[in-house]
Amino acid sequence: MLATFPTTAPEENNLIQCDADRGFISWLSQAGGSVAITTYQAGKLALVGWNGQQITMLLRQFSKPMGLAVNGSRLALATHHEVCLLANAPALAYEFLEDQPGRYDALYLPRMTYFTGDLNIHDLEFGREGLWVVNTRFSCLSALRVATLLKKQKGKCTHCGMYFREEDVLEIDHITPKSMEGKDEYKNLQILHRHCHDEKTTEDGSVVKYT
Template sequence: MQTHSLPPFSCSISSNMPELLWSLGGTLAITTYQAGKLIFISSVNNKEIIQLPRQYDKAMGLAVHQNKLAVATQYEVQVLANSNDLAKNYGAKPGSYDGLYLPRATFYTGEIDLHDMAWGNEGLWAVNTRFSCLSLINEEYSFKSKWIPSFITDLTPDDRCHLNGMAMERGKPKYVTALGSTNVTKGWRSKVQNGGVVIDVESKEIIVSGLPMPHSPRIYDGKLYALCSATSELICVDTTAGKYEVITKLNGFLRGMCKKDDILFLGLSKLRQNSSTFRDLPINREALSCGIAAIHLPTGKQIGFIHYENSVEEIYDVQFLDNLRRPSILNTLREEHRRALVTETNSFWSINE
């Protein structure tokens, strides 16, 4: 009996996921640094999921603001902007897309291991993991350092605490997560299972400690949520009492979170079995699938899922592109982007003479 291998990026989905995405009126954007892709996941006609992957080497943090999108890669940050007008005539079948993200700027940061990113009042913020600081993406330097934890003494590229997550409030960073509060090169590895912290950016105080690999802090409706990756738990943090409540527990290394209405979309990754950092985690035998979980926040119940069968094993970030049911994207590897001309008042596809 002849068997056929699955096509790339094959996935199984819960029966309600197409309808859920359609009803929310938008598209999921995920990054997978292991596969080097930024992937748009859209619902078509309420019944079908369609994916659009684009190559971005070691794609990590995603930032979304109005019509802009930024993606952190191994050596660069690329900023893109959506053109609804050009989307109408893009592709083999004009009218297929309602948005088209086009590259607008590339910042050559070098390999500084950027994690979470977000636009704020001062520009594009990024968690600079290698230098243990919060930074602004800058056209003059590799980055502009804006904040470091109180326990970090030097601005050097040695990943002292594995600063990774950033929660924004009123246009500026409010809380960050780190895998440790150590001040030596990769010192966080010694207590990777329970050395994680949440830090108040303004006061620099550690408000919660002893966390199992915290990632993706987010403020929703005035409450701070985060993902405890090592235990696969979604938590809500009491920032005053220094405690947290477990909202739900899943099977997978949790990282990447966004919210639309009452629904949270969480990224789940497989564990790297050959990594000494991951193989002893409590969820070692449970984190066997990679994908997206849809959680109904008021009840904490999982109401939908996407599970990758191949190609994707690790997810870093998850964002929601509002009011775009089926957008497309052009990276700089595709020559088409050079023909896309957008002004303040109009847009054109140039014609090669």
């Protein structure tokens, strides 16, 4: 047996008719959370929840939303050319709607954006050392390392101490070279200018010279 409930898409003011199985309704009423659904064909992120009496659905517009991951109070969403990181601000959620205080118990605000280009990121996940994405365009897994390292280094090259500029060519360096048993993990990585990277690899002896 199916129960039917209506919802409205605010940006289009169109009524959307939805059907929910009674078993799903029963489960959702006890789940203590919401179900997030992305549909890149319609360009929507749908949040299906329970307001204490019935199912609710909130729609938000994104450009080609695909992969979605949650880690604690953080949410990562892959879109057409970006991966957006959002964080929950529950203190602001209660009064988000002035005429309906308390309607929402969570409010996710954008905190950071990775500009990836069109990689068709169908899935992503928070790992121990950062965010991993399924890079369908190039049939591989990718780690969003550069932005994390830039934040850690506060926008500076650790070799010369200068701030990075938009036109600079940057490279990821292993602080302890892999040729010297350095590990491929965040605590052993840093961002350097290309010319600083060349100098550093010459100094630490990790460049193999042929004679």
